[in-house]
Amino acid sequence: MLRKLACAALLTAAASPMAAQSTPKAPSIRIDFTQEKLPNGLTVIYSLDRSTPVVAVEVMYNVGSKNEQVGRTGFAHLFEHVMFKGSRNVADGQHWSLLEKAGGRAGSDINGTTWTDRTNYFEQVPSNYLELALWLESDRMGTLTETLTKEKLDNQREVVKNERRQSIDNQPYGSWLEKMFWYSFPENHPYRHAVIGSMDDLDAASVDDVISFFKTYYAPNNAVLVIAGDFDPAEAKSLVRKHFGDIPRGPAVPALRNVPVPKVIGKAEREVIQDPNAPAPVVYVGYRVPTARGVDGAAVSLLGTALAGDRATPFYKDLVREKQTAVSVSAFNFGLIDGADLLIFQIRGKASSNPDSLEAALLSEIDKASSMITNELLEQAKASSRFAFINGLQTTGGFGGRADALAENYTYYGDANEVNSILSNINAVTVAKLKSLIAERLVPTNRVSLVYVPAKKAATTGDK
């Protein structure tokens, strides 16, 4: 949870000297930035921090798995892979090799990621390579499909299928995320299918699909470019014009399928999954909750943190320390923005645990949640959340760094400055607000239970 908090940016840190005693004179922190819009519709955000000679460039496109058509699940993500296979001036493989030799670490500094609500591409490099990063992003934004071939698509299709095997099919409990979204959202809702998609749909994707998707969604007017870290502001503005100014504006982006999402699911959904990879039972319980923005979003995040966010919470104390029903218990939300978000509780049992009892123990805690919420507990959750926010501000680019926080808030809410409301949103959440959230949403008719049971498998060869 705290997913918004995990992505933070820096700004003006008023450091307080270390006090001998605990005087919660918390430092005040915000991310300063400036913003402009080019004539072609590209929004550009600049956030200066010269403490380390590194610069982060991120392009976030306002497209995710929720924009996919029926029969083409997984396409937004497959497309993201194709974005690394070269464009007019960049040969296949050259994107990585140029950035890696400049000093970007593949994976953490250089990557692309796809989520339900957005797709991003980022690179953090030594600050003297700012222009290289901008040139690479502009070339693929402007000319990707000129050098696209079926061979490149087929190659990345195989890589993505391996990614699915590695993260889902070959992992214990790997299917939970797919199932949770499927049960939690109504028929035909854009969140109903998983980001990774199905093997069949991945096989069906064609070169024409790639070209059409690019023309529809990958245009400057559907993107935000963020430059964060160590750069010269005047030089950066001029480089942005040089590399992005000539890319033509694209057509208006089609609207999402509008499928209303009632506050509650309407019934208790439950599935028992026989999992041959599972060493012990695990239960996931999810609820529809308000979307991630503002004080409502902060309340969802704080509720999960307060109940089961760490080892200081009542769920952990009851289930892990005292009753010892579980090995671990946790809670988190995704930060979804259309219709509803999901608050998830996960409980992990021992090999000997009875799966039904494990589920019952978790549900019994959730039934008591309202009586557990005290002012003291809420303050504890707020302290953890404030720390997580400032801790996240340490990185410029990469996953959850400052550039990403600005890009995401702009893409989701049309206002990058939302990032600077995170601390005040946290402060505004009250005990009464958490209790009404529990009363409205943590109810049996709004619940999805996924009960994973270790399936008997054939004896391992020669096992003694």
Place this chain on the structure above:
Amino acid sequence: MLTAKKFIVAAGVLLAASVAQAQTPPKETPPAPGPLRKFDVPPVQTATLANGIKIALIERHSLPIVTARIQVDAGAVREPASKSGVAVLTGNLLSEGTRSLTGAEIAEKMSALGAQFGTSAQFGSANASVTSLPNVFGEAFRLAASTVTEPRFDPADFARVRTNAIANFDQSMASASGVANRIFVSAVYDSLTPYSRLSGGTKASLEKLTRDDVVAWHSSMYSPKNTTVMFVGDITLAAAKSLVESSLGKWNTPAPTLAPLANKVRSVPATRVILVDRPGSVQSSLIVGQGTVGWGTPDYFPMVAIAQVLGGGFGSRINMNLREKHGWSYGAFSSFNPLVGAGTFYISSEIRTGATDSAIAESVKEYKRIVDEAVADTEVKDQLNNVVASFPSSVQTVQGLMSRLANVVTYGLPSDFYTTYRERLAAITPADIGRVGKSLLTPGAITVVAVGDLKAIEAPIKALNIGPVEVWTMDGQKVR
């Protein structure tokens, strides 16, 4: 707690590049870099208290955040085989209660301060780590220090934490890569070397441990004489010293008797293949490598360079081959993992079941090629510059800088190790790589571990004829 960032789907595991075969001639060339701004690694400041506790500190005041690590030379590398798991279990139990507070009370106090806190142990050390904003750091640190010096080791907490450790062991053995790692270390390290085991022990070894073992381990191994307290962030040496003095200055237990560590790798005369059955597995977890030198080797930098060229990044040889050329994997990489006196060097990947044999053949081929054939000067320069130029990014957080400082302390590196690191790595040449590859790596005598669906992979792997094929259980017992 988990964040949703965990669930996004990324292009690179940690890797990936490809072959330059543009279909249209480039019209533009990549922009050249401007002048590089200098980045200096801040110096390590040190102090020692009268009771023997050492302090190592790196100041950084750009954000209001401080992290500390109280580290005791009582890691799993010090434990006898008969007590496998006791060091990690003891480390995990530190936070579960002191003389005056229960584990739940400690967790609540830390949480109320907004401090991130945990205790644990690995092979190299046991430690308590705490990170917070500066205004509450003093209180959080004092509480963390008390968990190291006066843990209560309540019998009920012992039983619970041991049970959970067994569950975590079961969980790691449920993943193919967890099994592959366990089998690989037991195959390449000498059986008397602790590194041949899992640092946290196994179900069987944990079941034998008692609370008395933990109490005895703590009282014999935890002493100010083998403890270093490290700080990174918004704090000065004077403030840190007074904090350690007031919280740990009166701690006075005798120094443990520490025998010199004599870790050894196994002698492997010829390549061998070890298979472990994971019925129905849609991918195989693959490790191809060997035991080798550890920290203290004069060849540290050339070994880092070899691992970087072979499999350090997306554009490295092995990822370009297994992922980008063949599409068998989501990513493949290689590592040089030095420990005290010994280490490992290997290629690892998760391969779709049907390509397991082909991926083994390609991994062995790349392993041989980097030893037998000279590496081009440009390839070495490009690959090394990745590590050199990304160094400032890798130490941007206080936690990132702390992990480097912990290496200095744990492995007894010179205090300027990371100050000169970039220059020393950048100086490595193709000739250094050729010399060290030929002297330390043995492509004709390596260990190949594949954990996957045996009925699908065994026959094709045998047909490769790269060495005898054995089948082991996931517990490391040879079946045939």
